[in-house]
Amino acid sequence: MTDETADTERLTTREAAERLGVKPETVYAYVSRGQLTSRRGASGRGSTFDAREIDALVRKGRREPPGGGDTLQRIRTGITLIEQDRYYFRGVDAVELARRHSYEEIADWLWTGTLRAGIRFTAPPEALAAARRAVGALPPASGSADRLKVAAIAAAALDPLRYDLDRETVLGSARILVPTLVDALPTVGRARPGDGPLAPRLWSRLTPAEADDATLRALDLALSLLIDHDLAASTLAVRVAASARAHPYAVVSAGLGVLEGPLHGAASGLAHRMLAEVLERGSAAAVVADHLRAGRGVPGLGHRLYAGPDPRAEALFDALSAIPAARAALTAARAVEAATARHLELRANVDLALAVLSVSSGMKAEAGETVFAVARTAGWIAHALEEYEERPMRMRPTGQYGGPRPPQPLPRP
Structure with a gap:
């Protein structure tokens, strides 16, 4: 039988x-x-x-409609489900997955459906050398987003198979691109081997401080938690690029361009600066009052997809609570949340948790954006793989024209 x-x-x-x-x-x-x-x-x-x-x-x-219409409102995806204040990768609780497996293991599983324990992403020497030269040629004032975009372009130029959108070829490019983005960044701490786990290699690009197992685990947890979050703005840009059959490096570049906005990936930098000010002044209430008096929102609070706590923030806070060096920043973050809660029903989001990690580890304000970008690259690749299987150029909505009706006279100088 x-x-x-x-x-x-x-x-x-x-x-x-x-x-x-x-x-x-x-x-x-x-x-x-x-x-x-x-x-x-x-x-x-x-x-x-x-x-x-x-x-x-x-x-x-x-x-599915042949084109235009509500295509952008009907994007089918089997990657992330957000439901009842939890989120799931392919039906698996994303927080529990992040607590049990490394970023590279989860990324590869998300792409292939097969979990390979201990998998490591390694950049080929030629691609890495080209990316480092390109990053090194940038002006000193360049930010991490600039470096990541340049590294992606340089890696693409060294990959002759980038235009081959066969699934296995795209996976090969993905396993090259992710480590290239990390290892092309300038080192500010003790250099880590390029064939080791990704989190320690990224740590050495973010801070000169030495890391113990707990802090490295917190960084890897942050990477894993941030891999994907449904159709965020940068992910939608990725789907549009993939719909036009842009190669995976160009797809990731599209995501990086949107991620740089202050309302998306750069939001953690605003939370970092606020948290540093709270620690300097010793008063969360005073800092929150200043933000509200200036007509600004309080960074790191609230998320429209969660009525309750952001599960990513709570998981990262839990990991950071076991790190003595993070306790002051964590206390400050909770004080910001409590001070705001007197008037607004807002809970901490993952940007505030990233700020606790970056402030307590001696990182620059843009470090959270770097972590976010590296992490989300894996999710962007997963969405590109999905979109490559759909009809090309399906994301072509029709604009609702609101300008002057023709005929209009030709403009004159």
Whole structure:
């Protein structure tokens, strides 16, 4: 007796691919995204698929509008679900996943559906050398976002296969790009081996302070928690770029460009400066009052997707509470939250938690943005892989024109 029943039609991988109108590799991409389930064939070799699931997926694709309309409001994704003040990667609690596995393990699992314990991302010497030269040529006042964008461009120029959007080729580029972004940044602390875990290598780019196991674990946890968060602004830019079939390096560059905004990836820098001021002045209430008096929001508080606490912040706060050097900054962050709560129902978000990490570790204000960008690169690649399987150029909304009606006279000098 096999696990295949007589009343259910089973399809081979090739048959499923033909019915869907995709390559066999794409069928397994649907499996990794949770859109299809597979079973071993009766012979024990190969996979089989439920024909009803395949047909349902075909029908779902046909219902999607051919272009324009509400395409941007109907982006299907199997990566992140945010529900009831929790968030999940492919149905798995993201916080628990981050507590049990490293950033690289989670990133690779998110891309492939297979968890490989101990996986390491290593940059090829040629790509890394080119990225370091490009970063080194920037003016001294350049920020981390500038360095990351330049490193991505340099790495792309050294990858002759970047225009090949076959799934395995894109995965190869992703495993090159992530470590290149980290290792191309200038070192300010004790250099770490380029074939070791990513978190210690990034730490040496963020602060000259020595790190113990607890602080490195907190940094790796932050990276893991920030891998993806549904269709954030930078991720939407990534999906649009991938829809136009931009290569993975260009896709990540699109995300980096949006992430630099003060309302997105750079928000942690504002929280860092506020927290440093609280520690200097010794009064969270006074600093909060100054922000509100100036008509500014209080950085690091509130998130429109969570009615309660941001689970990413709570997980990172929990890890930081075990680090003695972080206790003063953590106390200050909680004081900011409490002072604001007297008038506004706002809870700490992940930007404030990142600020606790950066302030307590002697990092610059932009360090949180760097952590955010490196972490989110893995999520952007996951979204690009999804979008590459969709119809090209589907994200072409029609603008609602509000200018003067024609005909208008030609302009005169």
